[in-house]
Amino acid sequence: MKTITVNLKERSYNILVGKGIAQNIGAIIRRLKLGNSAYIITNAGIKRRYGTSLRKSLLKARLEVKFKLIPDTEESKSLKTAYSVIEDLTSFDRNKHIFIVALGGGVVGDLAGFVASVYKRGIAYVQVPTTLLAQVDSAIGGKTAVDLREAKNLVGAFYQPRLVASDVRMLASLPLKQIRAGLAEVIKYGIISDAALFTYIEKKYKKILSANLEALEFIVSRCSNIKAKIVERDEKEARGIRTVLNFGHTLGHAIEAAGGYKGYNHGEAVALGMLLSCDISERMRLSGTGAAKRIENLIRKVGLPVKISKVSFKRIIKAHYRDKKFIGARNRFVLLRGIGRTKIVEDVPLAVIKETLAARM
Amino acid sequence: MKTITVNLKERSYNILVGKGIAQNIGAIIRRLKLGNSAYIITNAGIKRRYGTSLRKSLLKARLEVKFKLIPDTEESKSLKTAYSVIEDLTSFDRNKHIFIVALGGGVVGDLAGFVASVYKRGIAYVQVPTTLLAQVDSAIGGKTAVDLREAKNLVGAFYQPRLVASDVRMLASLPLKQIRAGLAEVIKYGIISDAALFTYIEKKYKKILSANLEALEFIVSRCSNIKAKIVERDEKEARGIRTVLNFGHTLGHAIEAAGGYKGYNHGEAVALGMLLSCDISERMRLSGTGAAKRIENLIRKVGLPVKISKVSFKRIIKAHYRDKKFIGARNRFVLLRGIGRTKIVEDVPLAVIKETLAARM
Numbered sequence: 033m034k035t036i037t038v039n040l041k042e043r044s045y046n047i048l049v050g051k052g053i054a055q056n057i058g059a060i061i062r063r064l065k066l067g068n069s070a071y072i073i074t075n076a077g078i079k080r081r082y083g084t085s086l087r088k089s090l091l092k093a094r095l096e097v098k099f100k101l102i103p104d105t106e107e108s109k110s111l112k113t114a115y116s117v118i119e120d121l122t123s124f125d126r127n128k129h130i131f132i133v134a135l136g137g138g139v140v141g142d143l144a145g146f147v148a149s150v151y152k153r154g155i156a157y158v159q160v161p162t163t164l165l166a167q168v169d170s171a172i173g174g175k176t177a178v179d180l181r182e183a184k185n186l187v188g189a190f191y192q193p194r195l196v197a198s199d200v201r202m203l204a205s206l207p208l209k210q211i212r213a214g215l216a217e218v219i220k221y222g223i224i225s226d227a228a229l230f231t232y233i234e235k236k237y238k239k240i241l242s243a244n245l246e247a248l249e250f251i252v253s254r255c256s257n258i259k260a261k262i263v264e265r266d267e268k269e270a271r272g273i274r275t276v277l278n279f280g281h282t283l284g285h286a287i288e289a290a291g292g293y294k295g296y297n298h299g300e301a302v303a304l305g306m307l308l309s310c311d312i313s314e315r316m317r318l319s320g321t322g323a324a325k326r327i328e329n330l331i332r333k334v335g336l337p338v339k340i341s342k343v344s345f346k347r348i349i350k351a352h353y354r355d356k357k358f359i360g361a362r363n364r365f366v367l368l369r370g371i372g373r374t375k376i377v378e379d380v381p382l383a384v385i386k387e388t389l390a391a392r393m
Numbered sequence: 394m395k396t397i398t399v400n401l402k403e404r405s406y407n408i409l410v411g412k413g414i415a416q417n418i419g420a421i422i423r424r425l426k427l428g429n430s431a432y433i434i435t436n437a438g439i440k441r442r443y444g445t446s447l448r449k450s451l452l453k454a455r456l457e458v459k460f461k462l463i464p465d466t467e468e469s470k471s472l473k474t475a476y477s478v479i480e481d482l483t484s485f486d487r488n489k490h491i492f493i494v495a496l497g498g499g500v501v502g503d504l505a506g507f508v509a510s511v512y513k514r515g516i517a518y519v520q521v522p523t524t525l526l527a528q529v530d531s532a533i534g535g536k537t538a539v540d541l542r543e544a545k546n547l548v549g550a551f552y553q554p555r556l557v558a559s560d561v562r563m564l565a566s567l568p569l570k571q572i573r574a575g576l577a578e579v580i581k582y583g584i585i586s587d588a589a590l591f592t593y594i595e596k597k598y599k600k601i602l603s604a605n606l607e608a609l610e611f612i613v614s615r616c617s618n619i620k621a622k623i624v625e626r627d628e629k630e631a632r633g634i635r636t637v638l639n640f641g642h643t644l645g646h647a648i649e650a651a652g653g654y655k656g657y658n659h660g661e662a663v664a665l666g667m668l669l670s671c672d673i674s675e676r677m678r679l680s681g682t683g684a685a686k687r688i689e690n691l692i693r694k695v696g697l698p699v700k701i702s703k704v705s706f707k708r709i710i711k712a713h714y715r716d717k718k719f720i721g722a723r724n725r726f727v728l729l730r731g732i733g734r735t736k737i738v739e740d741v742p743l744a745v746i747k748e749t750l751a752a753r754m
Contacts, residue, residue, distance in 0.1 A: 111479075115472055122543045127714070150511070153538065153549045154629075177514065182483045188514045189550060268515075353488070 058093030145176030149191035164214025213299025280306030419454030506537030510552035525575025574660025641667030
């Protein structure tokens with residue numbers, strides 16, 4: 033098991049990455065003194081798979097356990113669901129000392145984190161991410177949010193968990209499509225700051241896709257470490273440092289949104305967004321030769337899309353204006369210098385974006 | 394004009410207390426660089442009174458202005474209203490750099506602060522409190538919240554404003570009942586930490602009740618200063634220091650809740666809660682002779698209630714169990730030692746609470 037600490041003074045916490053952590057979670061949580069009653073937010077499928085062992089581990093540590101099931105859809109990440117969870121939590125909370133456990137992927141983690149951030153002005157919560165995407169990205173760093181009809185992640189808080197427990201054994205049962213989606217973010221970490229990780233993925237992508245536990249433990253701990261260091265330096269995305277994590281996300285989000293979140297999943301959209309960022313970088317002569325090609329080759333090899341076919345040009349352009357990171361009509365892109373190196377560029381000309389996009393369709 | 398700084402590192406801000414500040418608010422806000430578009434949350438009555446001059450001041454400082462009216466009722470402080478405000482805010486926010494102005498009393502301030510805390514994971518907001526209660530208490534310290542059906546202030550955040558602009562001229566038009574409600578909190582500050590302020594109120598209560606601007610400026614700035622110092626030492630109510638502000642509030646909240654928030658207003662309930670705390674202190678032989686009597690005399694003189702007649706004994710006891718500060722069935726009271734001195738006591742016996750309550754009915 034690897035332990036990575038996110039150093040944020042009184043808000044510091046550990047990320048544990050290993051095989052079989054979930055079985056010992058009760059004792060680990062007990063030591064953190066988060067409360068005496070675990071309110072576990074999850075969905076029915078995940079509960080069926082891990083509910084019994086998790087409950088057992090928590091009960092053994094003399095912690096009360098209550099499961100709250102939310103539907104396994106993107107729509108669960110809404111203010112409406114948050115509201116209903118809070119009402120349920122309130123009726124359960126009779127002079128207890130409750131903490132929340134987010135057991136699931138990004139939807140569960142973001143929703144549960146948001147509920148924890150606002151309930152009684154903030155109670156403790158633990159992330160137990162069950163997807164690769166959540167283990168390497170969304171469970172770390174305290175960005176909680178829910179969606180509104182108008183836009184994603186519009187309502188939320190920066191609110192750090194007290195523990196992230198990433199059990200890579202939980203990834204073994206994931207559908208290939210979900211491993212791929214997570215792998216898009218792993219490739220992103222390689223591109224933005226870890227050339228050795230990038231090379232590792234080039235060599236071991238077949239092992240990763242077949243859920244080899246050693247390979248998964250390696251990439252999850254490596255990515256967790258990168259994200260932890262970035263979050264430490266820019267907890268609230270106020271200093272521009274955390275921006276680098278948005279590599280591939282500016283247009284990636286637009287591609288996701290353009291398909292009404294039904295065309296491409298987040299990982300696929302990020303893969304396409306990263307390719308578009310590479311294309312823009314080449315057009316603007318920012319990146320060295322070969323880097324963009326290597327990235328495209330890897331993305332193709334792992335089975336992520338390299339051409340945009342499921343959503344229209346027009347919708348992507350329209351959606352990209354609504355990115356909440358735009359301030360006063362300026363756009364901001366993380367562009368490629370080389371593998372492991374990026375550059376933040378503001379005001380990329382719309383013409384360049386359009387040409388790049390058209391060439392990928 | 395008095396300037397009181399709340400020192401919270403990167404979250405520090407000023408409280409301005411004076412006569413006619415609202416007229417210059419545009420220039421003051423402009424200097425803080427909070428954004429270019431002011432989204433003012435208020436109600437129709439307050440907008441009618443101050444809307445024009447506020448808009449003028451903001452426009453003069455080249456700030457865009459949009460008013461959002463919420464109903465002037467306690468029910469506006471709900472997650473439902475927050476939701477509708479956020480939807481409106483979203484539709485207004487098209488590539489703007491928005492900040493929020495809370496123009497009103499505690500309901501507006503708590504709601505607007507909560508919306509600011511969660512919108513885009515936190516945007517800047519300014520408190521322009523228009524009641525004595527809000528100027529001395531709720532506008533300061535970043536405790537934002539909305540109510541659920543089940544309990545008050547159950548959902549919220551610790552999220553500091555960027556400025557509190559307390560214009561005592563705004564208090565001149567308040568109904569006497571509202572001045573009195575605020576005065577209950579002012580008396581509280583005297584009791585918990587400022588014997589000289591207490592003596593000042595004893596001498597000048599008639600001036601205060603007739604909204605003399607000098608007297609109001611004195612008490613608002615004095616109370617703001619006390620609250621600022623307490624918030625600095627315990628921003629998130631984690632160190633027990635901020636607890637002292639709850640003097641009179643444990644049973645005060647129960648009295649408010651017992652009447653469905655229609656029996657006694659907050660100030661009246663706090664006055665009764667303070668008297669009950671004094672009674673408990675005497676029963677437990679904590680306070681010196683005379684202090685409790687002085688407090689009761691002052692509360693009576695300013696026209697706040699000293700006997701509980703509008704709500705039932707049973708309902709108060711029932712409601713007091715639901716206080717969100719109770720953890721694991723332990724209660725916690727701020728009790729009286731003398732004017733300016735309190736003591737926090739846990740596990741006050743229920744029998745003592747009941748006897749004390751019965752004696753005040």
